[in-house]
Amino acid sequence: MTDLKTKSALTRTRLLKAASRIFAQNGYQESTIAEICEQAKANIAAVNYHFGDKQTLYLEAWRYAFSEELSRYPADGGVPRQASPEQRLAGRIRSIIRRIAAEDSYSFAIIHKEIAQPTLLLSDILEKEINPQRQEMLVLLHECLGHNANEHLLHYCHASIMGQCFHVLRLKQLQIAQPNRTLVIESQYLEDFTNHVIEFSLAGIRAIQTQMLSQRYRA
């Protein structure tokens, strides 16, 4: 059944690839089974045969894309475990932005749409796959900020960083909508912007760290 050589499995992965691309492009509702099948060179009934229904295909397509991308861009950004917390944080930011900006990366685009417009099917299941990543980031932030940073502060910093990362997605979308703008996505700028986010974030973290000594936000 999971034999990758069989024709069935090939159609299946063709469907997954096409589906993740199209769902990322058009969102769940505006994607039609017909178009997915067409791009996957499969018959219109193939989705129902292989996945049962559109929702299940959606879910499987996201999972497929996510694990593909994560194996292509490891979450630690290639920074060794022994490096300083700040360096490791920088690595993670780099990895996330790469995954978001990559041409053939779809999982973040899907999440983005999914958050903006929950399908109620992903929402809890996404959490199962994404929360681990999130937790690792929080641990890292905890190391950066020192052990007397409280929970809220960690969440705030996490939000600041992820907010910046997700913004790349917005720029990516806007690029499509209005091609005349000065944009970030072209690779030379993307590299620059990534460095900017890292620098900006580390500065923010350090500032909060020093202010923490004199203010509220103790653990």
Next chain:
Amino acid sequence: MTDLKTKSALTRTRLLKAASRIFAQNGYQESTIAEICEQAKANIAAVNYHFGDKQTLYLEAWRYAFSEELSRYPADGGVPRQASPEQRLAGRIRSIIRRIAAEDSYSFAIIHKEIAQPTLLLSDILEKEINPQRQEMLVLLHECLGHNANEHLLHYCHASIMGQCFHVLRLKQLQIAQPNRTLVIESQYLEDFTNHVIEFSLAGIRAIQTQMLSQRYRA
């Protein structure tokens, strides 16, 4: 025709209010004219009569919501013109986050969905209304960073700040999807988070400012 007393105009604004709420909640595609009319206590044909079609209603509803919200929360955040650039920047950030987080604010939610999923009708028209806001922010950033900051750098900082602001929207959505999380939207935390974003961002800006002296990024 634009007489606000006439019954027609009342139905019209009832439609606009209901539409902006529902579009913000469900996005364009998943909102049905039927539901909008129901909530606006209007007949199913009212949309077509008053606006022609769904797209036009969408557009008008966004404009309505946007100007409503902007008049409720002025863009400068109430900070006087004479204040320092950093204070004025803080004011703008405050204003944006308020508008994003407010219970009955819909324009940002709609933009958010629109960016994630362009309808191709808003995309250019949004730009006409939003670009002014954006430009003012860039000017402010230019003042903060000093006159030898180059264009790209301004865009990067703008992206960092707006990314954080928009993240509030994501948190707002996630709150609906999974109510058990520690969240930011409850008003005491929102205030905290707003201050965090301001502090974080100003620290980032200052760090970049000092680094600018020794590095690239000259004007």
Next chain:
DNA sequence: TGGCAATTCAAATCGTCGCTTGAAACATAA
């Protein structure tokens, strides 16, 4: 009050899309 335009209404039309169906094509093994 009577007439005219503006507005509201219920019902019908029409297109799109997810999903089903039953038959055809294919592969595999006895």
Next chain:
DNA sequence: TTATGTTTCAAGCGACGATTTGAATTGCCA
């Protein structure tokens, strides 16, 4: 080769939702 299970196919069903329509109602002015 034949039999059996798997995969693909084209056509059709049924629901939903935007839009239209033409009649009923309302507001307005002479």
